[in-house]
Amino acid sequence: MVTVTLIGTSALLPLPDRALTAALLTANGRSVLFDCGEGTQSAARRAGVSLMKTDLVALTHYHGDHIFGLPGLIQTMNVLGRTEPLFITGPEGLIEELEPILKLAGRIGYEIRLIELPNEGLALAALNGNWPGGAKLTAFKTEHTVPSRGYCFTLERAGRFLPEKAEALGVPNTLWGLLQKGQSVRAAGRTVLPSEVLGAPRKGLKFVFTGDTRACESLAAACEGADLLISDATYGENDQALLASDHGHMNFAQAAAIAAKAGVKELWLAHYSQMIREPEDCLANAKELFANTVCGRDGMSAVLRFENG
Amino acid sequence: MVTVTLIGTSALLPLPDRALTAALLTANGRSVLFDCGEGTQSAARRAGVSLMKTDLVALTHYHGDHIFGLPGLIQTMNVLGRTEPLFITGPEGLIEELEPILKLAGRIGYEIRLIELPNEGLALAALNGNWPGGAKLTAFKTEHTVPSRGYCFTLERAGRFLPEKAEALGVPNTLWGLLQKGQSVRAAGRTVLPSEVLGAPRKGLKFVFTGDTRACESLAAACEGADLLISDATYGENDQALLASDHGHMNFAQAAAIAAKAGVKELWLAHYSQMIREPEDCLANAKELFANTVCGRDGMSAVLRFENG
Numbered sequence: 001m002v003t004v005t006l007i008g009t010s011a012l013l014p015l016p017d018r019a020l021t022a023a024l025l026t027a028n029g030r031s032v033l034f035d036c037g038e039g040t041q042s043a044a045r046r047a048g049v050s051l052m053k054t055d056l057v058a059l060t061h062y063h064g065d066h067i068f069g070l071p072g073l074i075q076t077m078n079v080l081g082r083t084e085p086l087f088i089t090g091p092e093g094l095i096e097e098l099e100p101i102l103k104l105a106g107r108i109g110y111e112i113r114l115i116e117l118p119n120e121g122l123a124l125a126a127l128n129g130n131w132p133g134g135a136k137l138t139a140f141k142t143e144h145t146v147p148s149r150g151y152c153f154t155l156e157r158a159g160r161f162l163p164e165k166a167e168a169l170g171v172p173n174t175l176w177g178l179l180q181k182g183q184s185v186r187a188a189g190r191t192v193l194p195s196e197v198l199g200a201p202r203k204g205l206k207f208v209f210t211g212d213t214r215a216c217e218s219l220a221a222a223c224e225g226a227d228l229l230i231s232d233a234t235y236g237e238n239d240q241a242l243l244a245s246d247h248g249h250m251n252f253a254q255a256a257a258i259a260a261k262a263g264v265k266e267l268w269l270a271h272y273s274q275m276i277r278e279p280e281d282c283l284a285n286a287k288e289l290f291a292n293t294v295c296g297r298d299g300m301s302a303v304l305r306f307e308n309g
Numbered sequence: 310m311v312t313v314t315l316i317g318t319s320a321l322l323p324l325p326d327r328a329l330t331a332a333l334l335t336a337n338g339r340s341v342l343f344d345c346g347e348g349t350q351s352a353a354r355r356a357g358v359s360l361m362k363t364d365l366v367a368l369t370h371y372h373g374d375h376i377f378g379l380p381g382l383i384q385t386m387n388v389l390g391r392t393e394p395l396f397i398t399g400p401e402g403l404i405e406e407l408e409p410i411l412k413l414a415g416r417i418g419y420e421i422r423l424i425e426l427p428n429e430g431l432a433l434a435a436l437n438g439n440w441p442g443g444a445k446l447t448a449f450k451t452e453h454t455v456p457s458r459g460y461c462f463t464l465e466r467a468g469r470f471l472p473e474k475a476e477a478l479g480v481p482n483t484l485w486g487l488l489q490k491g492q493s494v495r496a497a498g499r500t501v502l503p504s505e506v507l508g509a510p511r512k513g514l515k516f517v518f519t520g521d522t523r524a525c526e527s528l529a530a531a532c533e534g535a536d537l538l539i540s541d542a543t544y545g546e547n548d549q550a551l552l553a554s555d556h557g558h559m560n561f562a563q564a565a566a567i568a569a570k571a572g573v574k575e576l577w578l579a580h581y582s583q584m585i586r587e588p589e590d591c592l593a594n595a596k597e598l599f600a601n602t603v604c605g606r607d608g609m610s611a612v613l614r615f616e617n618g
Contacts, residue, residue: 013385014351038381039348042323064384068413072347072377076322100409104377 002027002155002205002304004228007043009279009296011212011234011249011271012065019043019298020065021271023209023230024051027155028133033057034151034209034230040069041076047299052080058137059090060211061148062097070098074105074112085111089139091147092116117149134158134182134204140222142213144248152222153207157306158182159199166197205304208264212271214245215254223262227304230296231255233269236282256286256293270296311336311464311514311613313537316352318588318605320521320543320558320580321374328352328607329374330580332518332539333360336464337442342366343460343518343539349378350385356608361389367446368399369520370457371406379407383414383421394420398448400456401425426458443467443491443513449531451522453557461531462516466615467491468508475506514613517573521580523554524563532571536613539605540564542578545591565595565602579605 003026008019020037024044033040033054044051051073060066070088077086088098094116102112117139131137134156139149161180163173170188171179178185179194186192206226213219213232223229234249235241244251250258252269259267267290272279279295286293294300312335317328329346333353342349342363353360360382369375379397386395397407403425411421426448440446443465448458470489472482479497480488487494488503495501515535522528522541532538543558544550553560559567561578568576576599581588588604595602603609 012388014348014381016351016354019351038378039323039351042325042328042348045323045325064380064413064415068377068381068384069347071373072323075373075377079321100412103409104373104413106373 001306002153002207002227003301004207004230004304005044005047005049005301006230006268006270006296006298007040007047007049008037008298009270009272010065011273013274014039014065015274017298018272019046020069022066022069023270024049024054025153025207025209027135027153027205028131030055030131030135032137032151032153035060035066035211036069036073037065038068038072041073043298047301049301052077052082054086055084056087056089056137058139058151058209059088059094060142060150060209061091061144061146062093063146063212066211067097067101070101071104074102074108078105078108078110082110085113087113087115089115089117091149093147141218142211143216143218144212144214148211148213148248150208150210150213150219150222152226153209155205157202157204158194159201162197162199166192169196171197203307205306207304210255212248213250214248215250215258220258220261223258223264226262226264228266228268228302229259229262229264230268230270231258232271233279233286233296234271234273236272236276236279236285238285252282252286252293253289256288256290259293260290265292266302267293268296268300269293310615311462311516311536312610313516313539313613314353314356314358314610315539315577315579315605315607316349316356316358317346317607318579318581319374320582322583323348323374324583326607327581328355329378331375331378332579333358333363334462334516334518336444336462336514337440339364339440339444341446341460341462344369344375344520345378345382346374347377347381350382352607356610358610361386361391363395364393365396365398365446367448367460367518368397368403369451369459369518370400370453370455371402372455372521375520376406376410379410380413383411383417387414387417387419391419394422396422396424398424398426400458402456450527451520452525452527453521453523457520457522457557459517459519459522459528459531461535462518464514466511466513467503468510471506471508475501478505480506512616514615516613519564521557522559523557524559524567529567529570532567532573535571535573537575537577537611538568538571538573539577539579540567541580542588542595542605543580543582545581545585545588545594547594561591561595561602562598565597565599568602569599574601575611576602577605577609577611578602
């Protein structure tokens with residue numbers, strides 16, 4: 001089970017009824033916060049989620065509207081007695097970009113571990129190794145006006161437990177539960193591996209957070225088959241496609257086209273320009289290309305569950 | 310006329326229903342923002358006031374809950390095309406404390422002028438000289454856990470215009486308006502000064518913003534006769550007086566005692582600890598000592614007007 005909460009939906013400026021775009025993902029007891037603009041911590045409280053147990057802040061890039069909430073978040077965690085390390089990850093330049101933020105946050109009683117993403121490939125092994133239940137966070141390159149990344153979270157799902165195989169191997173049914181949880185057991189004088197009693201891995205869960213980006217190939221590839229996609233949708237109108245692209249953003253239709261191409265299940269639009277008063281007014285522009293599009297709203301939440309079978 | 314808007318009332322942490330303590334004062338076309346914590350700019354928008362024309366940000370001290378909103382405010386002003394310089398004033402250490410903030414804010418198209426307050430006395434001459442209508446902002450020392458200041462704003466009021474004196478000096482009544490506005494005029498072959506045709510100066514308007522401070526003599530002196538006082542009231546209970554003082558704060562009763570001693574007209578409590586769920590529950594503790602106490606609420610506004618006569 002993966003829970004995703006959209007904390008804010010605004011671009012550039014925090015508005016009275018729209019906090020800056022950020023999202024919190026929780027799965028198997030671990031949490032990732034995607035971006036942290038000014039006001040993200042209070043918007044999270046309004047949305048009814050706590051950021052205090054965040055394990056990792058995954059930054060998509062270093063524009064102010066995505067990082068100015070960090071000094072306050074870091075201090076609040078300190079005030080509330082955090083002792084666990086906090087990971088912060090982001091594109092090239094992380095150390096330099098975070099320097100004034102860490103200086104502002106001042107002395108704190110827990111460790112902050114900065115993980116600068118390499119130009120290609122994954123860099124979250126340190127974190128992923130500790131994530132229970134086969135969960136994995138990966139970053140992918142996006143195309144904004146500065147170095148940028150999107151993030152893809154996947155939760156694997158083991159194959160179905162096959163009791164007939166366990167019986168055939170002489171495993172008493174008191175040990176079946178351990179095998180189902182992915183642990184090996186000793187039975188009939190040897191070690192029985194989970195893979196011996198489980199069917200083929202089943203479809204897991206996948207979530208993608210684009211950050212700020214224009215429509216691009218790497219994005220479509222990363223979104224392939226996602227259960228939920230939260231996407232840059234800075235502009236609403238179809239005739240703003242070029243404008244959006246020039247500024248390293250998407251309009252509603254471009255976000256929907258990516259969702260359609262990648263075969264995602266559901267698309268949430270976010271990161272609205274303040275020119276967009278009522279996102280619903282432009283929703284048809286997206287639905288024409290991808291029917292299962294929803295206008296993201298501050299505080300909106302989804303629980304992603306494994307399919308039956 | 311002076312308009313004061315209380316933008317937030319929280320201490321330390323921004324809460325879902327309470328932004329961090331800050332206030333905006335507007336008089337004669339100029340505006341001063343007192344403190345700027347994370348979320349102050351969006352709380353101001355919720356309160357229905359714009360910070361975009363702020364001339365001066367008056368910082369009481371450099372704890373995060375009073376300054377972490379500055380990078381975002383500075384960038385928003387830039388995005389919206391500000392060209393006027395922005396003054397920022399604060400206690401000793403301003404240049405050093407603002408360095409990471411200005412670094413975060415990045416390149417902007419207007420000037421930021423930092424005015425570090427001296428240990429004693431006033432330092433706002435540069436600004437005050439430009440403030441129309443005899444308005445004056447002064448800082449006074451307060452007692453917090455770090456160097457700190459409170460701010461006192463006064464708007465002078467000239468004496469009543471005395472037509473019989475103007476007539477006796479041979480000033481034609483077409484020139485009376487200029488004299489009333491404080492300008493000298495030429496009449497009957499000589500220069501007539503406003504002071505020759507005005508009565509004694511009348512009672513002006515006075516506003517005080519304490520920032521974070523324990524109850525102290527300099528505070529009581531600065532508040533003398535204020536029309537409105539917005540005060541640190543971090544703790545609600547009477548038995549928290551020592552605790553408050555130890556942390557460089559006041560409880561409701563201590564704030565009320567200052568207001569009573571200084572003979573202010575109205576006291577607004579603010580900067581509530583998150584332990585205070587409903588400030589009204591503790592209001593009696595203040596009213597016992599100063600009847601005209603009000604629990605400050607986010608977005609509360611007051612218009613201070615000259616008395617009749």
